[in-house]
Amino acid sequence: MQLTVNGDVHEVDAPDHWTLLEVLRYRLGLTGSKQGCDKGDCGACTVLVDGEPMISCLMLAREAEGRAVTTIEGLMPAHLAAGGSGADPVQDAFDKCGALQCGFCQSGTMLSARALLNKTPNPTEAEIRSALAGNLCRCTGYTQIFEAVLLAAVTARKENA
Amino acid sequence: MAARDIHGIDAPWGEFRHVGRKSRKVDGLAKATGAAVYTDDIVLPGMLHAKLLRSTQAHARILAIDVSRARQLPGVLGVITGQDLPAKYGIIPWTQDETALAVSKVRHVGEPVAAVAAVDEDTANAAIKLIRVEYEPLHAYIDPFESLGRHDPPIHEGHKAGNISKHVHLSFGEVDAALSGAEAVVEGDYFFHGTTHAPIEPHCAVARYGAEGVLTVWSSTQITHYVHRTLAHVLGLPAHRIRVIQPCLGGAFGGKSDPFSLEFVTAKLAMLTGRPVKLLYTREEVFYTHRGRHPMHMHYKTAAARDGRLTAVVAKIVIDGGAYSSFGLVTAYYAGQLLTGPYDFPAYRFDSTRVFTNKPACGPKRGHGSVQPRFAFEVQLDELAEKLHLDPIEIRRRNLIGSHATTVNGQRITSNGVAKCLDFVEKESGWASRRGRLGYGRGLGVAASMYISGTNYPIYPNPMPQAAVQLKVDRSGLVTVFSGANDIGQGSNSVAQYLVAEELGLALDQVRVVSADTDLCPVDLGAYSSRETFMVGNALIDACRKIRPMLVQAVATKWNVDASRVRFVDGVVVDLEDSSRTMSAAEAICLAEEKFDTLGATGAYNTPTLGGDYRGGTIGASPAYSFTAHAVEVSVDVETGRITCHNVWIAHDCGRALNPMLVAGQMEGSAYMGVAEALMENHDVHPSGLHKGPSLLDYRIPTSVDTPALHSLIVESLDPEGPYGAKEAGEGPLHPSIPAITNAVFDAVGIRLRHLPFTPGKVLEALRAPGRTAPVGEPVLAAGSR
Numbered sequence: 028m029q030l031t032v033n034g035d036v037h038e039v040d041a042p043d044h045w046t047l048l049e050v051l052r053y054r055l056g057l058t059g060s061k062q063g064c065d066k067g068d069c070g071a072c073t074v075l076v077d078g079e080p081m082i083s084c085l086m087l088a089r090e091a092e093g094r095a096v097t098t099i100e101g102l103m104p105a106h107l108a109a110g111g112s113g114a115d116p117v118q119d120a121f122d123k124c125g126a127l128q129c130g131f132c133q134s135g136t137m138l139s140a141r142a143l144l145n146k147t148p149n150p151t152e153a154e155i156r157s158a159l160a161g162n163l164c165r166c167t168g169y170t171q172i173f174e175a176v177l178l179a180a181v182t183a184r185k186e187n188a
Numbered sequence: 189m190a191a192r193d194i195h196g197i198d199a200p201w202g203e204f205r206h207v208g209r210k211s212r213k214v215d216g217l218a219k220a221t222g223a224a225v226y227t228d229d230i231v232l233p234g235m236l237h238a239k240l241l242r243s244t245q246a247h248a249r250i251l252a253i254d255v256s257r258a259r260q261l262p263g264v265l266g267v268i269t270g271q272d273l274p275a276k277y278g279i280i281p282w283t284q285d286e287t288a289l290a291v292s293k294v295r296h297v298g299e300p301v302a303a304v305a306a307v308d309e310d311t312a313n314a315a316i317k318l319i320r321v322e323y324e325p326l327h328a329y330i331d332p333f334e335s336l337g338r339h340d341p342p343i344h345e346g347h348k349a350g351n352i353s354k355h356v357h358l359s360f361g362e363v364d365a366a367l368s369g370a371e372a373v374v375e376g377d378y379f380f381h382g383t384t385h386a387p388i389e390p391h392c393a394v395a396r397y398g399a400e401g402v403l404t405v406w407s408s409t410q411i412t413h414y415v416h417r418t419l420a421h422v423l424g425l426p427a428h429r430i431r432v433i434q435p436c437l438g439g440a441f442g443g444k445s446d447p448f449s450l451e452f453v454t455a456k457l458a459m460l461t462g463r464p465v466k467l468l469y470t471r472e473e474v475f476y477t478h479r480g481r482h483p484m485h486m487h488y489k490t491a492a493a494r495d496g497r498l499t500a501v502v503a504k505i506v507i508d509g510g511a512y513s514s515f516g517l518v519t520a521y522y523a524g525q526l527l528t529g530p531y532d533f534p535a536y537r538f539d540s541t542r543v544f545t546n547k548p549a550c551g552p553k554r555g556h557g558s559v560q561p562r563f564a565f566e567v568q569l570d571e572l573a574e575k576l577h578l579d580p581i582e583i584r585r586r587n588l589i590g591s592h593a594t595t596v597n598g599q600r601i602t603s604n605g606v607a608k609c610l611d612f613v614e615k616e617s618g619w620a621s622r623r624g625r626l627g628y629g630r631g632l633g634v635a636a637s638m639y640i641s642g643t644n645y646p647i648y649p650n651p652m653p654q655a656a657v658q659l660k661v662d663r664s665g666l667v668t669v670f671s672g673a674n675d676i677g678q679g680s681n682s683v684a685q686y687l688v689a690e691e692l693g694l695a696l697d698q699v700r701v702v703s704a705d706t707d708l709c710p711v712d713l714g715a716y717s718s719r720e721t722f723m724v725g726n727a728l729i730d731a732c733r734k735i736r737p738m739l740v741q742a743v744a745t746k747w748n749v750d751a752s753r754v755r756f757v758d759g760v761v762v763d764l765e766d767s768s769r770t771m772s773a774a775e776a777i778c779l780a781e782e783k784f785d786t787l788g789a790t791g792a793y794n795t796p797t798l799g800g801d802y803r804g805g806t807i808g809a810s811p812a813y814s815f816t817a818h819a820v821e822v823s824v825d826v827e828t829g830r831i832t833c834h835n836v837w838i839a840h841d842c843g844r845a846l847n848p849m850l851v852a853g854q855m856e857g858s859a860y861m862g863v864a865e866a867l868m869e870n871h872d873v874h875p876s877g878l879h880k881g882p883s884l885l886d887y888r889i890p891t892s893v894d895t896p897a898l899h900s901l902i903v904e905s906l907d908p909e910g911p912y913g914a915k916e917a918g919e920g921p922l923h924p925s926i927p928a929i930t931n932a933v934f935d936a937v938g939i940r941l942r943h944l945p946f947t948p949g950k951v952l953e954a955l956r957a958p959g960r961t962a963p964v965g966e967p968v969l970a971a972g973s974r
Contacts (some may be wrong), residue, residue, distance in 0.1 A: 042310070043232025059222020060228035061438070063388040064471040068884035071388050102294075114221055122216035125849040128857065129677025130219030131226065131389040159892040163884060165388050165439050166677055168860030169892045171853055186282035 028092050032057065033101030039088065047091050048072045048083040051098060055180070059134045063163070066184035068164035073135030074098050080139045099134035102141065111186060117141050120179035121172070128166035136162040140176045144183060150176065192744030193510035194795055195729040197844065197906045199368050199912035200736075201693055205758055207912055211684040212703055214676065215675070218673045221496035224436040227392035227408045232464035235394070236265055238457055239312035239320050240449065241302040241465070241640035242476065243294035246328035246546040247343065247875025250292055250301070250321060257318040266465075267319075267455045269302045272371055273456055274423045279414060279446050281648050283353075283416045283513035285344055288422060288452035288953030294323070295343055295511035295952035296546050297877040298476025300449040305457040305465050328546040330875050332485070332508040335543035338813040343511060345546040345691040353509045353542040356804060360596045361535030366500035370491030374571045377487050378564035379943040380521040382508070382871035384480030385553055386889050389438020390471060395454035403459065404431045407451050410440040410676045411714030414647070414706045418447040423455055428959040434704035441861070442552040445716050446479055446514055469714040475882035480550030480871055482519055482542070486487040490568045496576050496583040498533040498860060503561065507542040510549035515556065516542045518645070522557025525808030526593035527565055529638035530606040530815050531587040533592060547873050552716060555639065555922045566635035566927030567942060570934065579623075580931060581614050581636050584817075591905070598800025603915070604903030606636055606815035612839035612901040617819035623935055629824055631935025635927040636817040640810035641843075641910065644795035645690055653792035655723035656710035659688070659731045661739075664973060665759070665774025667692060669701045672712030673724045678852045680720040687725055687911060691732035692739065693756020694773055710790065718916035721846065723793045725911030731791025738787065742780035745770065796909075812907045814915045815841040818859065818924035820896075826955055829948030831933060833863050835927060839901040852900040854865040854917040859898055862897055862925025864890045870945050 030037050032055060041050050048065075051057045051074070060083055067085040072140050074083045075097035084086035097105075102115035113119060117137050136159055145151055145160035150158070155176045156169075164172060199207070218224040270291035278284035290301045302319050306312035329335045329351065339350030349355065365833045367373065393407040402426060408413045412432045418971030420427040433470040437444070469477065487503040505523050509516045555562075573583040589595065591604035612621065613634060623632040637696045644653050659671040669688055675681040681701040686760060688699045702708055712724060737751075743761050744751040753764045761776045763769040781787055799809030821835040838859045845851040868888040872880045881887050906913035930941045939954040955961075 044380060052229075056224070056231075058225070061226070062228065062390070062468075063438075064884050066883065066885075068469070069388055093384050094883070097219075112364065114217060118217070118220035122212050122220050123396060125210070125213070125216075126214045126218045127213065128679070129389065129439040130215070130224060130435060131385070131387070131677075133219060134222050137220065139844070152194045156892045161891075163388060165386055165441070165861075165889060166857050167853055168856035168858075168898050169890075169895045170898045171858045172892070182545075183787055 029091055030088065030091055030096060032096045033098060033104065038130060041088055042047055043089065045088050046084050047088045049087045050088040051083060059100050061131050061134060063132065069132065071132045071135045073138050073162060075138050076140055078142060078145060080142045093172050099138060100130065114143065116182040117144065117179040120175040120182060124171045124175035125176040126167060126171040132162060134163045136164060140179065144180055148180060148184060150180060192730045193726055194909050195709045195911065196197040197908065200691050201253040201755055201757065204690065206690045206696060209739060209847065211686060211847055213679055213695060214685050215681065217281050226389060226436045226438055227406050228392060228468050230394050230406055230435065232394065232396060235464040235466055236457070236461060237309045238303055238305045238465050239314050239316045240300040240453065241297040241316045243290065245294050245299050245325055245328040248294050248323035249747045250294065251292060251324050252322040253302060254320040256722065258315040261315045261318060262286055262312065263307040264304060264315045265463065266305040267302065268456055270452065271674050273452050273934050277418045277447060278424050278513050279515055279647060280510045280513060280517050283517055285514050288449050296548050298548060301595045303453040303457065305461055310718045327464040328877055329875065330477055330545060330547065330873065332506055332545055335545055335622060336541065339442050343546065346684065352514055353544050355515050355541045356520045356524060357539045357918060358524060358597065358804065358870070359537040363500050363535040363537045364501060364679060366535040367491050369566065370499050371494045372572060372575050373489060373491045374568055374575060375671045376568065376942060378567065380484045380486070380563055381944045382481060382483045382550065383553065383865045383869045384887065385441040385443030385473065386884065386887060387439030387441060387443055388468040389532045390449060390474045391444065391450060391477060392452040392468040393454045394464060394466045395458040396457040399868065402429050403455055405451055405455055406431065406433045408437055408444055410433055410674045411435065411716060412674060412706055413672060413711050413714055415447050415451055416422055416706045418454060419451060422452050427588050431707040432676055437676045440715065441554045442556060442716065443479055445552050448477060471884060472634060472882040473824060475598055475879050475887065476548050478510065478548035478871070479502040481515055481553040481559065482550040486521065486561060486564040488564050488568050489912040492572055492576065494576065496578045496586045498587050500529060501533050501773060502534040503538040505538065505540040507540060508545055508550065510547045512549035512708065513683065514549045514551035521804050521807040524560035525560050525597060527561050528597045529589050529600060529601060530604065530636055532589040537932055538767060546877055552753060554858065555919045558639065559923050559926065562637050562923045566924065567930045567940065570931045572939065581610055581619060584610060584636055589882060598805055598939060600798055601905040602812050603843060603905035604815055605903040606817060608816055609817035609839035609841055610636060611919040613819035613837045616702055616837045616899060617821065617900060619819060629826060629936055631856055631932045632821050633750035633779050633930065633932025633935055634817065634819050635924035637920060637923035638813050638815050639721040639916065640717055640808065641812040641814055641916040641922065642810055642964035644798045644809050645806050646713055646809065651792055655712050655727040655793040657724065657727045657791050658710050659735060659789050661735055661777055663774065663778045663781055664778060665698055667694065667699045669699060670709045671703045672709040673720050674704045674715040677717045678854060680724060682850065683721055683725065683846055684728055687728045688732055691729055691738055695759035698759055699772065706721065718919045719918060722910050725914060726793040727791040729911055731789045734789035735787060737895045738780045738784045741777050742783045743776045745783065746779050746836065747918060762859055781883040812843065812915045814917065814920040816920045816924055818928045819923065820928040820932050822929060822936055823938045824933055824951060826937060829869055829951035831946055832953060833867065833896040833929060835899065837895045837899045837901060838921055839903055840916040840917060840921045841903040841905045843907040843910045844913035845902050846914050851902055851917045855921040856898040857899045858919065860890060860895050861926050862922040863896060863929065865948055866926045866929045866944060931965055
């Protein structure tokens with residue numbers, strides 16, 4: 028099958044029943060997407076498919092053919108290519124606010140946050156809570172995640188100004 | 189304790205440059221960009237995948253295992269059973285009752301029985317299904333009270349105390365006299381259910397056995413050293429031929445403290461096949477692996493004088509241990525030993541009994557052994573306040589033990605900021621004007637607690653250092669810290685960076701940390717008992733204070749000035765009497781290398797001699813204790829019985845906050861986990877031994893929309909023995925959440941919830957109980973933040 032991931036086109040040979048998560052992790056070596064439950068409960072494997080957050084362990088890899096997949100590894104290169112410096116503002120804010128304790132769930136959470144900010148550059152806390160409701164975090168109690176998304180929104184607005 | 193173990197609370201160069209700041213973590217951006225490598229991210233050439241066959245029986249003899257069809261499946265390269273790894277192990281040296289795979293019998297559903305290594309996961313899964321096990325079912329013990337009285341059949345043959353895992357009975361002071369003379373006594377039963385850690389990363393291990401005879405195991409463990417020791421024991425290999433590495437870890441909370449089946453199985457299969465082997469647990473397997481919070485059935489009796497001063501506490505606790513000992517010996521002690529602060533009471537007796545049952549084994553979870561008794565006792569304190577017509581905060585204030593005190597069971601308290609914690613939550617929650625005045629259905633509750641900052645009990649008794657680090661300092665201007673400690677997301681590697689940069693006067697990016705690799709790092713006892721900041725921090729300062737004088741002296745000689753004029757600030761060296769004279773720290777290190785040879789130092793820490801002079805008196809003895817108080821605000825929907833927690837004000841005395849952002853993260857994460865244990869989570873098994881919901885859908889941990897507003901209030905009591913005065917922050921702040929909710933529900937609707945979890949059914953039952961006088965069915969205040 029042919030997959031477009033973070034702008035790169037890959038020819039991938041994998042069993043038909045493999046999920047997008049399995050292909051990303053074990054064929055393409057993009058291990059930033061994590062497997063926490065393998066059944067759609069935790070959201071750690073969230074990636075963007077055509078800009079929408081999707082649970083990649085519930086999606087067959089074949090379903091992603093012809094669509095643009097973005098993983099956590101794709102955010103910083105895209106930010107640099109767009110003229111920014113360093114990591115994506117969402118990634119930088121998660122680091123700056125202490126939102127990355129174990130970090131295992133956060134690639135999914137950051138991609139959900141990125142999708143939110145793409146559509147809603149000035150989110151309220153309620154909108155943030157709602158957008159991240161599919162991404163379980165066991166470390167933080169979410170408070171520093173909310174702070175990080177608000178900070179990322181401010182940073183992105185400054186960058187775009 | 190050596191002189192090296194106390195370093196004072198002051199900034200090494202006059203004022204702190206890094207300590208106390210909200211600095212970034214050493215691994216934050218690596219985690220943010222997906223570059224951080226966790227165990228399951230490791231792929232080695234030719235790597236096989238292993239799977240476990242797990243027991244379908246709660247308690248049964250294994251009559252036969254037929255693996256012949258699995259062996260014949262194309263793609264299968266190794267199959268092993270309990271006979272291949274028969275050595276018993278266990279984290280506590282005196283209670284080694286586990287094997288990597290079941291030998292002759294199984295003791296809970298989900299216990300590993302056989303393992304397969306194959307070219308891929310699908311083949312390994314197919315092979316597992318071809319293994320036939322013939323069981324002879326035995327009577328399964330699900331109710332812990334049955335295990336108390338019935339020992340035939342035993343869960344562990346040859347165990348002297350039948351199905352009793354550990355019994356502890358300790359008494360301090362004149363308990364009976366105090367009880368008979370008391371003006372007020374409250375007595376009641378309390379139940380704490382089972383809960384589990386649910387880290388988002390499932391357990392994973394990868395093993396490689398080289399032709400030179402060295403075994404390397406990468407494991408998602410929070411205690412590398414014990415995995416190392418136990419691998420040597422079970423595999424019969426000398427420890428020097430084993431290397432254990434903890435990659436980046438995706439959460440643990442105590443659940444990755446024991447050595448687990450997968451570490452031995454991957455190692456054995458790698459040795460048998462000559463190929464690397466990976467085993468990743470499924471989420472369901474993580475639930476059956478468990479080692480979570482022990483269910484406790486608790487009976488408490490608390491006596492007080494008319495003014496609310498406590499005179500005696502008596503506790504009787506039955507602990508449901510599950511099928512194996514794990515840390516259970518310690519649990520049985522902690523259940524009593526850790527209750528003796530922050531309140532002073534002159535008489536105390538506890539009797540705790542941990543029993544075996546045919547369920548996944550319990551173990552240490554955040555606040556090990558002490559969260560459950562704390563729940564019971566803090567609720568009982570509120571009941572006492574009610575009886576004596578005292579404000580719940582006031583009765584706590586009247587009983588505080590204070591700083592530099594000795595508890596009734598002989599524990600030494602040093603710094604203690606709990607009074608300020610109570611002040612904070614009282615003020616921030618608006619307690620004085622809001623408690624009892626929020627209208628029917630909404631209320632405020634309070635609770636306080638104490639927890640250890642490490643323990644002087646090193647699991648296996650030995651006189652060697654409990655924490656140790658090594659520093660490499662070289663002319664590039666980089667200091668590398670080699671630390672055996674386990675960063676499990678709490679930020680211990682980051683704390684190491686802050687402390688070394690502070691001590692040596694460097695910029696943060698001049699310090700990098702290599703940790704939890706037994707080939708590279710000195711032995712440290714790992715991430716448990718909230719020991720790392722305190723113990724590793726002291727070891728780091730010890731090492732730095734061997735290096736610092738050499739750096740200073742080299743510069744002083746070069747400048748021909750007194751050493752007192754040389755100061756390192758953020759990587760720049762200045763002459764205090766001629767600020768135009770400077771050099772870089774890298775230049776200073778070159779001078780020191782020239783003068784003193786290659787630079788390096790070790791540092792270590794051991795606790796002072798602590799604890800009461802009686803059997804078990806050292807268990808729970810800590811070089812310092814943290815203190816916490818919570819106020820919570822809840823509403824109760826009297827139509828549905830649903831409790832909503834709106835606010836948690838978390839005041840925590842962590843000594844000095846080395847990084848307030850990381851401390852707040854621990855406080856918020858702890859409090860959220862406590863609230864969830866009270867209202868949402870329940871780890872339980874059916875009478876058949878099957879888990880009631882081994883998934884993250886059924887075992888409900890809070891999402892972003894379930895989590896209350898968490899308000900962190902840091903209290904810094906500056907401990908005389910902590911590194912710059914620091915104490916723990918990772919476990920203590922969980923404790924008060926749960927009793928504070930019970931106490932808030934009482935304020936809201938007048939019912940006292942003593943049995944966890946607080947489900948809507950229990951709330952409705954209590955609201956409808958005969959004789960209840962509080963109004964039922966009045967309008968409930970709208971939910972939402974105040």
